[in-house]
Amino acid sequence: MAPSFDTLSEQDLHEEEEEEIDFSDLKEQLDVKLDEGLDTFVVIDGLPVVPEESRQKLVKFLLRKLNTVGNTSEDAVFMPVSDKGSTEGFAFVEYETPEQAIAAVKQLHGVPLDKKHTLSVNKLMDIERYGREGRIEEEYVAPELEQFKEKEHLRSWMGDSNARDQFALYRNDKVGVFWNNKANPAENVVDRAHWTQLFVQWSPKGTFLASVHPQGVQLWGGASFSKQKQFPHPFVQLIEFSPLEGYLTTWSARPIQVEEGQPILTYEEDGKNIIVWDIETGKPLRSFVSHDLAAGPADEGEVQPKKKVQWPAFKWSADEKYVARMLQGQSISIYELPNMNLLGKTSVKIEGVNDFEWSPATVTREGVKQYEQLLCFWTPEIGSNPARVAMMSVPSKEIVRTRNLFNVSDVKLHWQSQGAYVCVKVDRHSKSKKSMATNLEIFRVREKGVPVEVVDSLKDTVINFAWEPNGSRFVLITTGENPVGAAVPPKSSVSFFAPEKKGNTAGNFKLVRTIEKKTSNGIYWSPKGRFVVVATVHSQSNFDIDFWDMDFEGEKVEGEKDLAANLQLMKTNEHYGVTDIEWDPTGRYVVSSASVWTHSMENGWNLHTFAGQTLSENPTEKFKQFVWRPRPPTFLSKEEQKQVRKNLREYSKEFDEEDRYAVDIANTAVVEKRKRVLNEWLAWMRREKEMSSEEKEAFGYPEDVDSPKLAKDAPTNVDDQGDAVVEEIVEEIIEETEEVIG
């Protein structure tokens, strides 16, 4: 048997490793071809032993079960009768197709027939293969129980005494995991060559690090980053974790070809592109053919170039109970976990559906008692029907709120992280379709009846939008019409919005300020809110990174007094060629990076504080990826968190002390090291001097043998006169005047 993914050793993950030619897999293939005709047969064991007369009755009774998974008939059931005139307790059954036979094995094996008898269903082929003479030991040997091995703690990194964060760094062929040490060089945890082939990705709570190989996905975890789980999806290209790390979706453009002998993938996965895996068991839950965006009804199996992949293809509800996929223009299919069955056995038909988003948190609407998850979707104008944004409650599949829109050219749905608001960004065209404008329609999900607030229309197109995490403010970037093919990047404006102060609830959303004449295109909120980084990324000429504070502790600007924000630009940095910006999970640090995936100039990453102070610059050859390890949510209750906040001063004193101490230690270490190095150097010089004077003596050379005067026939016109003073007389004409006398 060819080496399966399960038995892969570290080296097998590297492509350059030449595999030995293994003929057994060829043999296996030939074997299969021989008994291909028996694919449709199953062997049923565990039947009651009945006299020949009642055989017919038993077959009929059995057929009722057998036909639940496929089609077979009385003629196709062969139940042999022994010499004693009674059945043997087993039967051979032929199904119409091999798939049905497989289904029978899957679903009927271990199913009780009556109180006394339980069916065991096997493929005839399997019995042939595994039960052939010689393959089974005559005597039963108890399998050896594997010794219990303590597994590594998957969250060990959370126990760091200094509450440092980890990050994964992918550069050249190497992936390393490091501790962030502020301005000091990061401390390496592991560094492995060829750890991944495409990219690395952390799971959403930071438990696993996923590496992506042609053989599949490998999850790593624990203090030493040992192998945790494998998901053998051949030629996997994209992966997506569910929000609580229970499931993993993998996608490959190439339809899966299941080979015989693959222990994990079965015929069900054959020809599919997407697999939804259960991370705990490492088994596929269900597999799908991918729908491509804007490719109309998907041509199954055929891969056409230029089709856009819809990714993430499967979107998860916040609690992982549901996962949904859209067939563009037609329907949304919602599957229930953990069995991955279609909710209510049918997809939700929505004509023209263009996009949908789950609420990122479980929301309780006012006046709604039963459990629900919300999802938002939109449909464009079809004929005379207006475009529509709607909110659906799951599992009831009830539409709880809709809003009709006109002259729509595009819609983007933005949920706030707690699910409190959905901002629907509507790009509108005028009747003549010549000018564009953008509307923001904000659904207040928690309030009664889900009121919608319309934020005044913006003349320019909105190119980016982001909610403050756990907050009610947002930032958007607009840009004017950019001339086609212009060399200069289009100018953009950054606008900050905040609600009016109104007691406990958030009032109407109002513009705080607009910064004109920027080139920014990226918005990066601190995961804890309040601070936001607005930057120009992927640009060839502008690389500014602005660090904003939304709650500046200082005088407020007149006219913004009634808004729940005090905007202040803290710092502007520049990072040449910046392509990515990422906040650490605690909102203390920001990393800007320039990846070789985008361009090859000055690749590397810089570490900044939340306020924009640059702590370190790390130019790195062939730098590819920087990813902070996410943290799981805190265990502290709201009260405890409040307590921490209240005592912040006390704690910070302690930490400041520690920091000072660390600096002292580091300084002393540097001085010590320098002293040592200097002394070593001086000692080396002394030794060299001694040795060379010894040599000179041994050869009978005078001390100044290297002097040119001693070269045999060199002219001795060089005199040692010490430093000569070079005098130079420079005439400078200060003024020239011409006088005409006469």
Next chain:
Amino acid sequence: MRPILLSGHERSLNQIRFNKDGDLLFSVSKDKNVCAWWTANGERLGTYAGHQGAIWTVDVSPNTVILATGSADNTVRLWNIKTGECVKVWDFPTAVKRVAFSPDGSKLLAVTEKRMGFLGTIAVLDIAYGDGQGNNLDSQADEPSLRITCTESKATVAGWSFLGKYIIAGHEDGSVSQYDPKTGDQLENVQAHEFDHQINDIQFSADRTHFITASKDKSAKLMSARELAILKTYTADTPLNSASITAKKDYVILGGGQAAMDVTTTSARQGKFEARFYHKIFEDEIGRVRGHFGPLNTIDVHPAGTAYASGGEDGYVRIHHFDKGYFDFMYEVEREQLRK
């Protein structure tokens, strides 16, 4: 530190050398001319004309009587520095990439290129100084006294250790080797730099007990001449063309930049055309001097340690006389050492 800009060459510089007194600077470039300059004010003293091709290398005899040059016209020429006459021409089968006088001036080594079926060699030539008054300089031996053939990887640069005891060569594959100049035997070979990253320069300290190598692998290494041990490593972020050890202060100066052929495809800030100063003992970068607008091809330090000069792909030579701050700079530990 205001530089003196020497603009006498029409093409990129290949090597510059101070004489032992430091009052003269010799520069060679691709434009076939050797220039001699007064270092004090940057005035040009004269040129030495005669080569038919780009001149790769130049060296001055320790007594400043003879100048040796090696060129792409496959010759090594000796010049009378005072008169400017060419006193001797040696023909080689291939271009000469490096010449260097032994510490006592009695020998000259020449590194020849590997090309057209000829292997790279290091030839050793005996130098005679005529009657001692600068006359009869043209009576030189016609044949090299020794030829070392590099069979493994061609030598790119070479120099003499203390007492002329070893010839040390840097190779195309990033290794450094040590030869016996009497027998031509290879005594040692060390893969000092990354494999296949050419060594572009070797320069010795004043006492010739250690030397510095500059390589394409973006690092420079300080090595001992006796056992080829790597003493220090200086890491830069750009390929290095030249490195020099300063006298008087314990610094090294590195120069390089994006290779000339790649420059046009990258932005100016990418070039990194700066001279970088590192502390020789602590390996820290302590400063940079900007000014060239092409890669730095060659750097040399005034033997007294009071100035340095750099020659660039841009065709200019810049002489910098050091300021007081340069000499005053000292690490705390050094200061302590001094007080003891």
